[in-house]
Amino acid sequence: MVSKQQFAADLPQILRNGSKSGLYVLWDMGKLIVPIYFIMSLLQDSGLLTIISQWLEPAMSLIGLPGEAAAPICLGMAVNLYSVLGAVAALDLTYKQVTILSAFCLAAHSLFLEGAVMSRAGGKAWLLTLLRIGFAFLFCIILNWLL
Secondary structure, rough: OOHHHHHHHHHHHHHHHHHHHHHHHHHHHHHHHHHHHHHHHHHHOHHHHHHHHHHHHHHHHOOOOOOHHHHHHHHHHHHHHHHHHHHHHHHHHHHHHHHHHHHHHHHOOOOHHHHHHHHHHHOHHHHHHHHHHHHHHHHHHHHHHHO
């Protein structure tokens, strides 16, 4: 157990180390989130997001999301959950839609990476991927109905 005097003496070093670690995490996350935010804004301003949204609207409407929500979902499935943050920030979604989108991404994220891990472990990555995407859609259909 550390005494109060020892803790007080170590506190400046603890704060320096924690601040340094926090800034590294902020930098790493910012390198991913900021560019994705700008790309989503460019897609929105150029009209390409509207075209993509109209094409994906039927599938997205099943889970209570606008077509433009397909972009963050695809990013989450392909990259990771942090990429979703930058994409969602550029969209105008309701609380319900953000909840549904978050639930989908929670169930089906980082599919390439986790599929590779599953393959290396001897599993069927394609089956796991289909199950996760299917579960995500089913869960979000139910969530849309409940909310």
